[in-house]
Amino acid sequence: MKLHRIKGIILRYLFDLRHSWDRLSEVFYWPVIDLVMWGLTISYFKQFSPDPTLFVIAIISGIIFWIFAWRAEYELSISLLSEMWDKNLINLFVSPLKFSEWVSALLILSLVKGLMSTIVAMIVAFVLFQTHIFTFGFLMIPFMILLIMSGWALGFTIAGIILRYGTKVQTLAWTTAWAFAPFSAIYYPVDILPGWAQFIARCLPTSYIFEGAREVLFQGVLDPMKLVISLLLNLVYLTLALIFLWKSFKKVLQRGLVNVY
Amino acid sequence: MSNVILEVKNLTKQFPAKGWSSSGRGNYFTAVDDISFTVKSGEIVGFLGPNGAGKTTTMQMLLGVLTPTSGIVAYFGKDLHKHREEVLEQVNFSTTYTQFPWRLTVAECLTFISYLYDIPNRKERINRIVESFRLEKLLKKEIANLSAGQKTRVNLAKAFINYPKVLLLDEPTASLDPEVALHVRNIIEEQRKTYDVSVLITSHNMAEIEELCDRVIFINNGKIIADDLPQNLAKKIAVSHIELLVSENMEKLIEYCEKQKLSYSLKGKYIRIDMQEKELSDFLQKLSREQIVFDEISIDKPSLEDYFFSIAKVK
Numbered sequence: 001m002k003l004h005r006i007k008g009i010i011l012r013y014l015f016d017l018r019h020s021w022d023r024l025s026e027v028f029y030w031p032v033i034d035l036v037m038w039g040l041t042i043s044y045f046k047q048f049s050p051d052p053t054l055f056v057i058a059i060i061s062g063i064i065f066w067i068f069a070w071r072a073e074y075e076l077s078i079s080l081l082s083e084m085w086d087k088n089l090i091n092l093f094v095s096p097l098k099f100s101e102w103v104s105a106l107l108i109l110s111l112v113k114g115l116m117s118t119i120v121a122m123i124v125a126f127v128l129f130q131t132h133i134f135t136f137g138f139l140m141i142p143f144m145i146l147l148i149m150s151g152w153a154l155g156f157t158i159a160g161i162i163l164r165y166g167t168k169v170q171t172l173a174w175t176t177a178w179a180f181a182p183f184s185a186i187y188y189p190v191d192i193l194p195g196w197a198q199f200i201a202r203c204l205p206t207s208y209i210f211e212g213a214r215e216v217l218f219q220g221v222l223d224p225m226k227l228v229i230s231l232l233l234n235l236v237y238l239t240l241a242l243i244f245l246w247k248s249f250k251k252v253l254q255r256g257l258v259n260v261y
Numbered sequence: 262m263s264n265v266i267l268e269v270k271n272l273t274k275q276f277p278a279k280g281w282s283s284s285g286r287g288n289y290f291t292a293v294d295d296i297s298f299t300v301k302s303g304e305i306v307g308f309l310g311p312n313g314a315g316k317t318t319t320m321q322m323l324l325g326v327l328t329p330t331s332g333i334v335a336y337f338g339k340d341l342h343k344h345r346e347e348v349l350e351q352v353n354f355s356t357t358y359t360q361f362p363w364r365l366t367v368a369e370c371l372t373f374i375s376y377l378y379d380i381p382n383r384k385e386r387i388n389r390i391v392e393s394f395r396l397e398k399l400l401k402k403e404i405a406n407l408s409a410g411q412k413t414r415v416n417l418a419k420a421f422i423n424y425p426k427v428l429l430l431d432e433p434t435a436s437l438d439p440e441v442a443l444h445v446r447n448i449i450e451e452q453r454k455t456y457d458v459s460v461l462i463t464s465h466n467m468a469e470i471e472e473l474c475d476r477v478i479f480i481n482n483g484k485i486i487a488d489d490l491p492q493n494l495a496k497k498i499a500v501s502h503i504e505l506l507v508s509e510n511m512e513k514l515i516e517y518c519e520k521q522k523l524s525y526s527l528k529g530k531y532i533r534i535d536m537q538e539k540e541l542s543d544f545l546q547k548l549s550r551e552q553i554v555f556d557e558i559s560i561d562k563p564s565l566e567d568y569f570f571s572i573a574k575v576k
């Protein structure tokens with residue numbers, strides 16, 4: 001892997017970000033709207049809770065953690081879509097750029113942009129609701145690593161589908177993550193879901209993280225098995241997603257990169 | 262054969278054909294059919310053919326962005342598939358069917374592209390390229406705000422950024438005005454002279470190909486049907502064009518053409534007749550005998566364009 005080539009791809013997207021208000025607003029606008037809406041809602045409902053402070057932290061941290069995972073997925077698939085909209089894939093792959101270097105650049109970008117969104121959301125949460133997720137201490141680190149892994153796994157899968165079927169399935173980039181949200185138990189325990197939905201939730205690495213986070217808040221302890229299961233699931237999904245993306249790329253080369261749009 | 266820079270051996274590309282195959286087996290359309298050719302160091306080779314002949318498919322395979330069904334593409338004696346990174350470091354490409362990110366400025370595009378190659382002094386190289394392609398005034402403009410000709414110039418500048426040893430140019434002067442097109446041809450010539458760059462070029466401007474290329478490869482229906490010097494290909498067409506401004510007895514001339522089954526077309530007082538070169542002297546004598554008076558005459562020898570048209574007609 002050559003660092004200068006990874007830097008080239010990162011520069012391409014950072015330049016793009018500098019010029020496009022829509023991409024820039026995506027980083028900040030939706031996370032802030034999400035947080036303000038939910039924040040105000042729970043500010044009203046907290047009066048019915050036996051422990052209002054923890055109740056607010058649980059919901060706000062759920063939002064912030066979810067933003068991090070969702071942005072990771074979204075950035076990966078939107079970056080690929082940008083290349084397709086701009087008909088720029090050929091310019092990239094007639095150069096010595098390796099597939100692994102391109103993927104590495106996209107991972108770095110999704111991490112950076114995910115962090116940008118999350119930091120903005122954290123500031124908004126602190127300013128408006130005097131709430132912060134530092135309550136979780138160092139556990140924030142494994143939580144966020146596991147969440148970004150989940151986002152990447154989903155992002156790679158969607159990117160692979162978009163590579164194969166083109167922009168006619170582009171809507172997957174901004175809708176798929178939300179289809180997994182109800183099963184991820186972001187704001188409620190898995191137990192309240194119907195049986196079939198609980199099964200899906202148990203197969204998702206995200207549900208273990210959100211359950212674990214609530215465990216830390218309300219009971220002050222964390223079952224380490226939750227982190228282990230989440231990590232194992234993430235490793236399996238991430239590996240499968242990368243294989244799928246690589247195979248999709250190979251499949252597209254059978255058709256020609258010129259015909260990818 | 263030591264100075265062979267690009268070697269293409271038995272290259273074939275088949276695509277699944279649309280529709281249902283009654284045999285139940287795969288039904289394929291062969292876009293490129295077992296072609297082989299070489300390009301030598303410092304050689305400029307025209308790669309011509311009608312639309313759908315297989316030029317772009319071949320170009321894509323030469324760049325590694327389309328997997329061949331079979332065959333080998335080797336640069337500098339190294340298989341592209343096995344040595345992709347090393348080979349593509351010394352190859353570049355320009356075409357009108359790809360674009361740059363439309364929101365980026367010209368300077369930003371050249372900057373990010375320069376990082377994809379191992380270029381010693383990027384800033385200096387970009388400045389040099391900008392100067393060569395007269396892009397100074399466009400540097401801060403976004404790609405979306407460029408004219409078609411300006412985009413083509415940026416695309417070409419990008420193709421030279423890595424000091425390529427092999428350049429693949431697909432319609433490099435399309436949408437350029439004649440002055441800039443000439444400038445671009447001069448740059449290609451200059452690069453060849455200075456750095457011994459080999460160029461494989463497609464164009465629909467036959468005059469440009471005749472002027473620029475040492476050799477021309479014609480492809481049709483996925484097969485190479487000719488590989489020769491431009492002048493030799495033109496010679497394969499024996500028909501010349503004679504254009505006359507007839508002042509008297511035009512009817513007699515038309516009658517003669519119809520009798521001799523010569524192809525002709527009329528434009529005001531001008532008549533354009535196609536005939537074999539060997540028939541020319543008899544024809545001119547006939548005009549004199551029949552008292553067909555003309556004020557102007559021009560005789561065009563067969564050109565590469567005539568060869569191209571003859572190929573396109575066959576198609």
